Amino acid sequence: MNYQYKNEFRHHLVDWFNREKRDLPWRRTSDPYKIWVSEIMLQQTRVDTVIPYYNRFLEKYPTMQSLAYAPQEELLKMWEGLGYYSRARNLQAGVKEVVEKYNAVVPDNRHDLSKLKGIGPYTAGAILSIAYNKPEHAVDGNVMRVLSRVLHIEEDIALPKTRKVFEEAVDMLIDKDYPGDFNQAIMDLGAMICTPTSPKCLLCPVRDYCIAFQEGDTEQLPIKSKKIKTKKVIYNIYVAVDKQGNYLIEKRPNEGLLANMWQFPMIEMTKETTKDAFEKQYNVQIENYLNNDFMKFKHIFSHLTWEMECYLVQVQQLNQLPANAHFLPIGKIRELPMSVPMLKILNILN
């Protein structure tokens, strides 16, 4: 794209943004911390989903200091249902480092920003351009989709190395006077006009500069290869009550899927799984099956599917429980952070 067209492209794009931009909570602040929070929540997550979480989160943690030393249990509860829970842990670690190492001032350069937990190339660029008005690229899925069409880039956007191509494209096109608006404009364009399917090209402010529109192959771009197949895992889940009416609950390991979230005991069902696996693993004895198969459902994660069959059982504790397991009253359990499938079970208990 030649110099004159680049200028026109920028101005049409930013002018459109100023007319049509969505009124979003994080666009009502210039606080780098709040913009940081929004960018973390928005990773792989829809705007409509994020909004209520964002408002509640900043009401609870209005400053970096308030977040830096919050109990992780409370933090995870604030994140409950939003998914990708390591984001919450990394955000807190990053904020804590800014408080302690940078005197609670969010760094304004890519080098320092990128070293903070949870801040990758996109988020660094987003914070720098939106909060600090720095001409830094912020390449996300929207940017790759929009620019793959405008510039007719046919690289496979599923490959990590491809991001570099689009970063260079943004470096070439970005409006150095309004870098934050420019980056957000492409993202809004991708969300509202240049959508994955059925793009609204007739409403597009940069249609005249779009090679894919000229070629008539907008629907063929971007090119994306990778397809993920989800594996299936089958679990028996035991909602176990003792004589005092307390429920057996356990905390997941601090790494991996749903790290540090709480759950009802679950036993993976394989060919080798024995019938008394639950009793042996938790040192309890089932005295009574209160309700066989009182709930049966599946939950689909990004890369795997849980098929769950739930049992409501009365138990007696025989020996010491595993370290991360406890009998707790239902009221206490409702205060613990739990994954969506576990919440579905919890919600039908009285």
Added chain:
DNA sequence: CAGTCGTGGAA
């Protein structure tokens, strides 16, 4: 690089 890490909504 390829796999891991959640969820709810849209086509």
Added chain:
DNA sequence: TTTCCAAGACT
């Protein structure tokens, strides 16, 4: 019902 996601980062 199935597929593909949506403002990615980490290992």
